[in-house]
Amino acid sequence: MGNRAEEDYNFVFKVVLIGESGVGKTNLLSRFTRNEFKQDSRTTIGVEFSTRTVTLGTAAIKAQIWDTAGLERYRAITSAYYRGAVGALLVFDLTKHQTYAVAERWLKELYDHAEATIVVMLVGNKSDLQQAREVPTEEARMFAENNGLLFLETSALDSTNVELAFQMVLKEILTKVSKQRQSSSRTNAITLGGAQAGQEQGPGEKRACCISL
Template identity: 55%
Template sequence: MARRPEDEYDYLFKVVLIGDSGVGKSNLLSRFTRNEFCLESKSTIGVEFATRTLKVEGKVIKAQIWDTAGQERYRAITSAYYRGAYGALLVYDVTKGTTFENVSRWLKELRDHADSNIVMMLVGNKTDLKHLRAVATEDAHAFAEREGLSFLETSALEATNVDTAFQTILAEIYRIISKKNLASAADAAASPATLREGKTIAVGASDGGAAARKPCCST
């Protein structure tokens, strides 16, 4: 069977990583997209992104993962990059309580700048540092439930739950996009006289059709 060219995909989904500086966003990105981890990684300046293509329910999904700098002075720059995002991982460091406390602020910023239907996941990183844990799993899980977020703990160093986190959020994005496409097809087939006003499901700045085969930035 002929191998599918790498630049062929059914959908492209932009996902942003947000959270305080030093929580491990860059290493989550490199672990997921290149299966690499760098102990000497430096703080991201501005924004970086990388891609990985994978299959979700038989469809080829190209994930474009954006690593937004956590430093305060870059927040005005990075806020523009929330636009067009279909998903977001809010990352904190399980060994630093302040990074978890600041998740509320990042969540507010995300809700202010991103599409209201963006898929969000809370991620507690650095679970390999068990002896330094400062944030209880139960507390983070309770926060996620209150805010309507999915939740996972990860270790970019040990590659624990990293693929699971990204695959879970991409599968949820695809489920919503698929449902929207099905609803659009049903609406198109219905008689105008039978259409009822309702709420349209929308994720990101563009609809499902635009997400398919249309990059959200030039590479």
């Protein structure tokens, strides 16, 4: 096989993290991609991203997870941030109801800038702080169901459901790509939400979906 470590994936999926500042987006990112948690993590400035390759069935998926500040002054980067994304995690802090109350606003912004086919999961983070909970699980679950979203509660601190959250989103994206691929079997490129998505690699070449920045 030779040294093909860098080419050893079939798809690249861009997934964005959205939600208010302080809900734990950066620690979800670092927990999933590097298995790290920083108790005193600072507010994200602008945009950053990390990658991790995971195997789903027979497909190797390179997940490119983007994290942005939830602060108003960084909103100018919005369009570029969402471009090419095929998945999103809308994160709120389940100990701060205000971060959940604005979920609808974040959804509107997402759908204003991303494609309608994007896979979205509502994530209630900080489930390790049950004694300080302000958002009932069933209330958030109902909101997710009414808006066609996946839903999960996580803890970046103790790792609860972090792996599962990203895996569920990536699996749903792969399912959409696979269905489109089957219906477009006569072409090499598959279009998912207007971005070239799910181009399968040939020997010695890398093709990626959803990298528009």
